[in-house]
Amino acid sequence: MVRKLLVVLIVFIVAVASPLAAKTRGPSTPEERAQALEYAQSLEQHPLAKDSLEKRMWLTEWLVQVPDFTVKVCCSELKVLKSLDKVNDTYSNQLRMQALYSQAAFQLQHPEVKDPATIKAAGLSGTLRAYRAIQQFDPTAKYPLLDNLMSLEKKGKLEKYVEKQRKCSKS
Numbered sequence: 001m002v003r004k005l006l007v008v009l010i011v012f013i014v015a016v017a018s019p020l021a022a023k024t025r026g027p028s029t030p031e032e033r034a035q036a037l038e039y040a041q042s043l044e045q046h047p048l049a050k051d052s053l054e055k056r057m058w059l060t061e062w063l064v065q066v067p068d069f070t071v072k073v074c075c076s077e078l079k080v081l082k083s084l085d086k087v088n089d090t091y092s093n094q095l096r097m098q099a100l101y102s103q104a105a106f107q108l109q110h111p112e113v114k115d116p117a118t119i120k121a122a123g124l125s126g127t128l129r130a131y132r133a134i135q136q137f138d139p140t141a142k143y144p145l146l147d148n149l150m151s152l153e154k155k156g157k158l159e160k161y162v163e164k165q166r167k168c169s170k171s
Contacts (some may be wrong), residue, residue, distance in 0.1 A: 027068035033108055038061055044129040047094050048137055056094070058113035059101050070124070071103040072116065081127075087143050090135050095127050095146070102126020121159040128153060 028036075039055040046052065063071060081099060084092035103123035106113070113119060131146045152158045 007008070018036075025065055028062070028066040028092055029085060032062060032066070033069075037105050037108045040101040043094075044097060044105075044126045045133055047091075047098065047130040047133050056097060056101075059104070060097070063100065067105070069104070071100045071107070072120075073100065083145060084127070084143055087145070088141065091111065091138075091141055092143075093141070095131055095134075098127045098130045099123040102129075117159050117163045121162045122160065124158060125153060126150060 036059060039059050043052055043055055043059075044048070063069070081092075081096040084095055100122075100123065102125065103119055105123035105126065106119055109120075128146060128150050131141075131143065131150075134141050149158065149161070152161050
C-alpha cells in the first residue's frame with residue numbers, strides 16, 4: 001500500500017512539473033531512448049523485480065519530460081484499465097502503467113508506425129505480457145478483463161478491440 005501511494009505521489013509530482021521540465025530540457029538522447037526501451041521490456045518480462053519501482057519512476061519521468069516523444073491514452077482506455085482496481089488492486093497500478101511503457105517501447109522500435117490503434121494495441125500487448133509474468137509469480141492474480149484481452153490477442157483481434165474502444169478524439 002505504501003509503495004502504491006509512493007508511485008501515485010511521484011506520478012503526480014512529475015505531471016505537475018512536466019510543463020516546466022519540457023521547456024527546460026532538449027529532446028531525448030539516443031542513450032535515453034535505449035534505456036527507455038530496455039526498461040519497458042524488462043518490466044514486461046519481470047514486472048515484480050526488485051528494481052521495478054525505480055524503472056517505473058524513471059520511465060514515467062522521462063515520458064513526461066521529453067518534448068520529442070509522447071504516448072497518448074484515450075479516456076475510454078483509462079476507464080478500462082482503471083477497472084482493474086475494482087477486481088484486484090494488488091497489481092493493477094503496474095499493469096495500467098505498463099500500457100504506457102509498452103506503447104513507448106513500440107514507438108521506439110517502430111517510429112514509422114503512426115496508426116494510433118496499432119500503437120495502443122502494442123501497449124496492451126505489453127500489459128498482457130506483464131500480466132502473464134505476474135501470474136507465473138502469483139497464480140491467484142486474476143483479471144477477467146485481461147484474460148479476455150489475451151483471448152482477443154490470440155485470435156488476432158486486439159487491434160480491432162482497441163479501435164472499437166476509442167471514444168475520444170482521434171488520438
